[in-house]
Amino acid sequence: MSAPKKIGGRSLLITSATLLSLSVTAPAALAAPSPSTSPTATPPARMSTVGGARLGQPGTQVNLAPGVPVLPKDISARSWIVTDAESGEVLAAHNAHWRLPPASTLKMLFADTLLPRFPKEEKHKVVPSDLAGMGVGSSVVGIKEGHTYSVHDLWLGVFLRSGNDAVHVLSSMNEGVAQTVKDMQHHADELQARDTHVVSPDGYDEPGQLSSAYDLTLFARSGLQKKDFRDYCSTVSATFESGEIRNTNRLLSGDTDVPVYQGIAGVKNGNTTNAGATFTGVAERGGRVLLVTVMHPEKPEHNEVYKETAKLFDWGFQAAGKVSPVGELVPPKSALPSPGASASAGKDGSGARPMAGATTDSGSGIGTAAAIAGGALVLLAGAAFLINRRWPLPDLMRRRSRP
Numbered sequence: 001m002s003a004p005k006k007i008g009g010r011s012l013l014i015t016s017a018t019l020l021s022l023s024v025t026a027p028a029a030l031a032a033p034s035p036s037t038s039p040t041a042t043p044p045a046r047m048s049t050v051g052g053a054r055l056g057q058p059g060t061q062v063n064l065a066p067g068v069p070v071l072p073k074d075i076s077a078r079s080w081i082v083t084d085a086e087s088g089e090v091l092a093a094h095n096a097h098w099r100l101p102p103a104s105t106l107k108m109l110f111a112d113t114l115l116p117r118f119p120k121e122e123k124h125k126v127v128p129s130d131l132a133g134m135g136v137g138s139s140v141v142g143i144k145e146g147h148t149y150s151v152h153d154l155w156l157g158v159f160l161r162s163g164n165d166a167v168h169v170l171s172s173m174n175e176g177v178a179q180t181v182k183d184m185q186h187h188a189d190e191l192q193a194r195d196t197h198v199v200s201p202d203g204y205d206e207p208g209q210l211s212s213a214y215d216l217t218l219f220a221r222s223g224l225q226k227k228d229f230r231d232y233c234s235t236v237s238a239t240f241e242s243g244e245i246r247n248t249n250r251l252l253s254g255d256t257d258v259p260v261y262q263g264i265a266g267v268k269n270g271n272t273t274n275a276g277a278t279f280t281g282v283a284e285r286g287g288r289v290l291l292v293t294v295m296h297p298e299k300p301e302h303n304e305v306y307k308e309t310a311k312l313f314d315w316g317f318q319a320a321g322k323v324s325p326v327g328e329l330v331p332p333k334s335a336l337p338s339p340g341a342s343a344s345a346g347k348d349g350s351g352a353r354p355m356a357g358a359t360t361d362s363g364s365g366i367g368t369a370a371a372i373a374g375g376a377l378v379l380l381a382g383a384a385f386l387i388n389r390r391w392p393l394p395d396l397m398r399r400r401s402r403p
Helices: 103-117 151-161 164-173 177-190 213-223 227-233 304-319
Strands: 077-084 089-094 123-125 148-150 235-240 243-246 264-272 276-285 288-297
Touching (some): 077 213, 077 304, 089 304, 103 151, 103 164, 103 177, 103 213, 103 264, 103 276, 123 151, 148 151, 151 164, 151 227, 151 235, 151 243, 164 177, 213 264, 213 276, 213 288, 227 235, 264 304, 276 304, 288 304
Antiparallel strands (some): 077 089, 077 288, 123 148, 264 276, 276 288
């Protein structure tokens, strides 16, 4: 198999500072847009307050002040959030904790959960039971019974083509779909993604399968700690069996009505009947790294989810450093101090502790520092970081475009 084609001429150096402690006495939110008359399009009056009290309020939350650009007026998504990937600050949000069907953006949680479990070189011969239970109309990469695939090939199918068939094969390798769902739910709970209820590993519409813009952003931020996750989500095209597959993330690969977004480096898109279009993206500009999640734009225009995401990215890059945050991305449970531990002492008793958003799981990426200019990763000894060190959300490294 030929090497995947990566982003051309773009280097994403992502590093993170300690999460800031935010006040719940922030200025009043902007008035919420008039909700749709359809009950399914109306956010609940009260939602989760994980990350800050204002994030539990319906409507748009932003601190407008002199010098802060006005949010784009034509955003139709039911839910969205703009966050600083480095600090974890929520710059603005709209119904951030509204529990909605996630579609294939849930595959970020799937990948973050399973990526460390199988070596990329491992091979698997597909049997009929591996593909059982896939939903009608599922997106597929073209996995065939009786064919043998490397784990690397399967992950390309997951990230580039959102292949539910690749998800089901990897789930089968992980002791089945039911076990994988349990593992994903456990990992979501560890990340404090409390809006998320996993029913299927691929994000296919199932009763009760829900997540939120806030939780999807947590999944992306956690996944980006893993080098393989970064590599796959930023791959534009690759050879799969005898053909080429191209990433369906249109801000990464482009389309007739959507140009490639400057500085984009992933992450994952989705689209189902119940979810509509969903998308989480990460981009860097001028040394600033942002994460934007958009769920279910109401406008029916082609590629609307990418257009709205691009507008929110543009706003975020203009507003970053000027706008006061309305909340924060919380750290995983494993990054919190142990009960009874002093604020100055970490779990290892050395006075150090993992920074916000980091995990201490094997293969979590907690041991990787920000990549140096040449693209090499420096492994740090141990899994804890001093409180005054920048928590690493490592470099996506320089990509080379296809000739």
